[in-house]
Amino acid sequence: MKKHNFSAGPCILPPSVFEDAALAVKDYDNSGLSLLEISHRSKAFVQVMERARELSLELLGLKDKGYKALFLQGGASLEFLMVAYNLLEKKAAYLNTGTWSSKAIKEAKLFGEVVEVASSKDANFNYIPKNYTVPPNVDYFHCTSNNTIFGTQLKSFPDSNVPLVCDMSSDIFSRSLDFSKFDLIYAGAQKNMGPAGTTLVVVKEEILGKVSREIPSMLDYKVHIGKDSMFNTPAVFPVYVSMLTLEWLKELGGIKAIEKLNNKKAELLYNEIDRNPLFEGFVPHKEDRSNMNATFNLKDDAHKENFDLLWNKANINGLNGHRSVGGYRASMYNAMPIESVQVLVEVMQELEKNA
């Protein structure tokens, strides 16, 4: 029976990707060998890595614009310190919009001075700070485009003369942006891109090589660029599944096409959250709401038992909110069909009827 998977990540991927990935584990491309047992230096896998890198730049509209795409390991958490290792000479500016921003700030402080330009911590990160200024004398400005835990999303990015670095782990490839505004984008694969175990880094080469410290090889973006993202054995299977997912997105029409679908899904659910008298959104300012992760609560916890029963019966999975927010969180990543959101909306309406 079909599950409706609202998991925040690792999360739903297209069914065809699961099919093709399972096949590759058994027998890769009719080679008689599993994808898991071939050399990462084989022609077969080098092609996979190159295709994944190429698709990333192509889908973001960054081909031939001075950017390189890398598939590294360690998740966004390793990028928190790699960004600082590679770019932070004296001072960097960070926008603090939640748990992940806070963690990025913590790691950066080991490498230099960090200016927190603004924070929404005062309201448990339920809004996106605005009207802050990026200082002109910093090495870079860092922000988190989408806050998975709190369900907020940056809808615009500041203009400044310093390099713009963005953690796009939970909304990359989900909406149209002028990606050429960014100098370094990173994203753990396990939301819109693939399974856990690989991290996409898209970096404008010209910003690298400017810090005076020595950088260990594995933490040096220039080293990875010089080796075409194959300095050491990459996470073969996660990169392959990411390539499949990016191919799927391209065939669907790319970011512009998926953005329309994502808008429809988000509209459907937020309309119900706002309409249904039993629920309220966690994020009060509508313009700050995430199209990827809708966070909401029951106004009266007396309905909790019933609601949980109903959505579980409807084969919905992964709807519990993060412990720091509570309530519910519906993650609606690229691969989620609108039918699943419709099922959730119907469950919410059923609860209202029964109340």
Add this chain to the structure above:
Amino acid sequence: MKKHNFSAGPCILPPSVFEDAALAVKDYDNSGLSLLEISHRSKAFVQVMERARELSLELLGLKDKGYKALFLQGGASLEFLMVAYNLLEKKAAYLNTGTWSSKAIKEAKLFGEVVEVASSKDANFNYIPKNYTVPPNVDYFHCTSNNTIFGTQLKSFPDSNVPLVCDMSSDIFSRSLDFSKFDLIYAGAQKNMGPAGTTLVVVKEEILGKVSREIPSMLDYKVHIGKDSMFNTPAVFPVYVSMLTLEWLKELGGIKAIEKLNNKKAELLYNEIDRNPLFEGFVPHKEDRSNMNATFNLKDDAHKENFDLLWNKANINGLNGHRSVGGYRASMYNAMPIESVQVLVEVMQELEKNA
């Protein structure tokens, strides 16, 4: 048609592991969800991680002896610098037995003084140095147990009073050792343990926390231990496949049982290399030869075309030597059946007959 996969890594794994892994990609444990789309915080995956950690310690005979097992990302290459970050206060001693040792030394030098106690670089690493002394006043001694590229293997390890750190990427779980001699063992999964994308670290807790530098969270073994190897999203699929492979090894009878099989395979091939007048081993000292990776050459390159034709016809895969050694390399990891080695031996004999 069955392939005989002698690839140096990523490499052959048990057929049942590929079957179970493919199934999990489609539908994990009859949940209606792919293993790739469930939360790493779900009960299902937390169990996988705990089982993989537990099996690692159990198979190495290190349960209840003060060790912790971690499944991290970044491969041995990230461990090269993590070891130094966590343990190197002033001075460390390294044994240089090849490419990977050399890389480990290079990264360690960024963090303190490195004493190279011995090196076989003078003979392109075709032997294991002996009769060296580990200085008593170093923070740790580091060695590489098996040298995949050159086909050498340490058969004994020095006794000393300093912590013993070992890169066992290419022979862990392949032979009986007193693993309690070691204070930190690390190994990229992609040889005897699983697919590329995760790294096993087994560390004696008491050696940690002694350096004065601040360690970024993701590079700090204590942080990973404190979070039960789930500080951030782990490489879910590679960890799962590693768990399957360790279960397979346990059912087979553990390290003692696989060691017997590995000895037989190595004996079969080295006997042929030494007997067959057309071939010679790359490693002259028999006691230094690796049971995992047998490196050998044709004495006369005139036979190369024929030999390559023959082994390709026999469905043998991955037999070419590393570019820094040339010739051939037969990697015979745990999951390789002796029948595949027999096929290679027969091809070598056929070449001799035709010569």
